[in-house]
Every structure is written in structure tokens, then in C-alpha cells.
Amino acid sequence: MANPVDPTLVLQELCASATTRTANALTVLNAVLEQQSKITPLDFSMATIGRLSKEQGGPSTQTIRNRTGKHFQQLIEAWAAYAGTTCKKPLSVRQKQLLNSNDQHILDAIDDPVIRAVVGSLIAERNKYRDQLNTLKANSDLFIDRTKGDKTNTTLENKQLVPLEVEAIKAAISDELFNKQGWEVMPTGQVKDADGNEIYKRGYVHGVRKLLR
Template structure:
């Protein structure tokens, strides 16, 4: 993973071929983004940045989103990466609380201690990988070397699971369990609750089914 690009360098590059009006807009936006990089929320979403920019005489949210606003979007991406995040709007405190409550609700609703332990482990792994993915999205500069064979450090398959673990996974994605929780499984493997909130990401159920050989 390479070091993030200095936003000041990118700003000067963008200004080189820009009109005077666009240069001014870029510099206002640059100032707003610098302020955001020092804030606690690190909110680099176009909606938020555009609102702050417009208040200071810079490009508005719609201007940034337009096809002609690619240079503005690029500058936002650079600043977001420099701050270690992305353009995606961060979760609010309330949203984080809901997610945590949903996770705890899932665990509290499982009576079998073995299944509860397995599901708890899956939730912890999901959270860890989600955090790692967000960091990678913010700073990724990946080069795939096709000259060398790929060696898998491990292969996860059903043969490595005990019968008890297999039963736990089967129960975790069973129709009976989803009916009891009032959850809906989407064709993509995504799981949503009765209010439409995402419980598991797309591919979750499909991946578990492949793992246990269903």
C-alpha cells in the first residue's frame, strides 16, 4: 500500500489547465476539504462537502456531482484518502448504535450456546473485515503481479469443520431461524430485517451455503 498523495500537489496540477473561475472554485473546495480532514467526523461525502463549499463561495453539491465536476470529485477523493477514509458518508452515532444493538439482539435470541458462539465469531469477523475493507478502499493502490503463481495460505472448506460446527452454520442460515428472526434473505445472499435494515452483506448466505456444501 503506497502513501497517500499530497492534496496540495494535486490541487496545483488541477489548477494548471483550469480557467480562473475554476481555479478559484478548486481553491475554496481545497480549503473546505482541509478543514474536514481536521474534524472528528471526517465526512467527505459530496453532500456535506458541497454544502460547506457553497457556504464559502465554492462549488455546490450539484456542481460537484455534475459530469463536468470530475476535477472536484477527484480532489475530494484525494483528500479523503489522505485522511484515511473515503467519500462514503460515515455512520452516525445512532446508526452505529443500531448496528451494535442488532448484533446483540441476534446473539441474545440464540439459545444454543454453540450456535451463539459460532454466530458471535462470524459477527466479529464481519466487523473486522468491514473495517479493514474501509481502510483498503481509502488507501488502496494495488498492483497484481501475474508473473508469479498465487499460493493460497489456507483453503477454508467443510472438511476442516467439525460436525458440531457444520450443524451450527446450517442452523444459522436455516429458514426456521430466519422466520423466527423475521429476516429476509435476498437472492444475492444479503440478509435484511423486517424494517429493511441490512444484517449481513451481500453474498453472506451464499458463501455459508458453499462452505457447508449445500
């Protein structure tokens, strides 16, 4: 599981390419998100964050959801991932009670005490694995293999690079190449050109360097 990027670094990058007004709005939003990360249950939904942000003089829910609010959305997503959750609205107490109630209805319908105990154990296991899966979904990148053929290993793990390939990868992230192209490596591993346009996404340089370890 990849470690989430520190949202402070994301804030710095977003502010560096934003207008003064947008940078100020991002700073207010960041303070709201930092405070929200300390409150249980974690709620990074745009509706909640937008309402709290507006109260502090920051961007509203509608502003965040607008097509031009992508930078606000990126900051919210960064904080949610860093806190180990998603931007989805968490279940309310009532919703959780309904889920538990449905499980109880299933158990109440079983007369045999042995079968009821077995089903109860299975429900408990299911709930545990469902919670673990939700946590993994909040902190993992989805990889979809679109290649054909019978391949048992499609990830980069356990694959041996030959010296020629290692040298090629090193050259792809070398200071010599970046200086020649006028590119800059950001703290999050993102690569930008002299005009601030993204060449490689966040995590690129860090990920490549891990391959070379």
C-alpha cells in the same frame, strides 16, 4: 499499500491548467476539505462537501457533480484518500446502532451460553476485519488479473529484470526523452506534454523509479 498523493500537489496541478475563476473555486474547496479532514467522523461525501463549500462561496454540490466538475471531484477524492477514507457518506449513529442491534438479536436467539459466547466472538472478529477491509479499500488500488493460464505470481514484485530491460525502463523516464518530446514531469509523477495534455497518469514516474531501486 501505496501512499496517497499529497492533495496540495493535486491542487497545484489542477489550478495550473484551470481558468482564474475555477482556480479560485478550487482554492476555496481545498480550504473546506482541509478543515473537514480534521473533523470526526470523516465525511468527504459530495453532498456534505458541496454544502460546506457553497457556504464559503465555493462550488455547490450540483456544480461538483456536473460533468464539468471533474476537477472538483478529483480534489475531493485526493483529500479523502489522504485522510484514509472514501467519498462515501459515513454511517450515522442510528445506522451503527441498527447494525449492532442486529448482532444482538442473533445472540439473544441463542440459548446455549457456550454457543452464544462462540458466536459473539465470531461477530466481534467479523466486525474487526470488516473495518480493516474498509480501510484497505479506501487506500488501495484494485488490481484485476485478466490473463489466462496458471500463474501464481502476476504482480511486479519478486520479478527479476534483466539489464536490457532495466536500461529500457530508465530510458522511458529519462530527462533526455522528456526534453526531446517536450514533456514535463509534475510533482505527483504525472507526465504532460507542452499543451498540458496528460501523457502518463499521476504516480507513473514515481512508480517506475521504485522498480529500479
